[in-house]
Amino acid sequence: EIVMTQSPATLSVSPGERATLSCRASQSISNQLAWYQQKPGQAPRLLIYGASTRATGIPARFTGSGSETEFTLTISSLQSEDFAVYFCQQYNNWPLFTFGPGTKVDIK
């Protein structure tokens, strides 16, 4: 099983600042990685797939990068609606897949 880890567990950021979230895979997954945003009481929402492709309707301030085992999600200028939990998901052996434990982005 491919194990996903995320860091940090919690990231405190001021509105307007940049946030950088990391995701690591236990073995190479090429670019088969997605990022999701989840707000309290809601289902997750797809932000990024293929490591760097923004999903439909996702603002340009969300940028995904990386390959093989190291991945990053960057939010260039945090807006109030961006404070949430972010999960990465590997789908290198889809239809099997695994999630990372999540990074909570909260207000500093």
Place this chain on the structure above:
Amino acid sequence: QLQLQESGPGLVKPSETLSLTCTVSGGSISSSSYYWGWIRQPPGKGLEWIGSIYYTGYTYYNASLESRVTISVDTSKNQFSLRLSSVTAADTAVYYCALTIFGRIDYWGQGTLVTVSS
């Protein structure tokens, strides 16, 4: 617009079987390249993939749950279902049904909380 909706009991007794159904609207469950799946999230915790099914009935399960999980599909009703047997308190979670397209999860149901308690 594709929509998914979970339904089923919100309370299940320990050792019994949890059963949920996901109804798909706005699209066909028989579409090629679509895998339909179940994902759960214990309160305050992360996401866990349970399993996925293709409309032909091919299934894939999380190895940690495989002995207790059955996912099935009913194309005539545009539904797929989850059964999880011998539940314990550790199975208390919000259960989501979802659609994966080439790996990414494009559509999620709203989620349904299932509590395991006597």
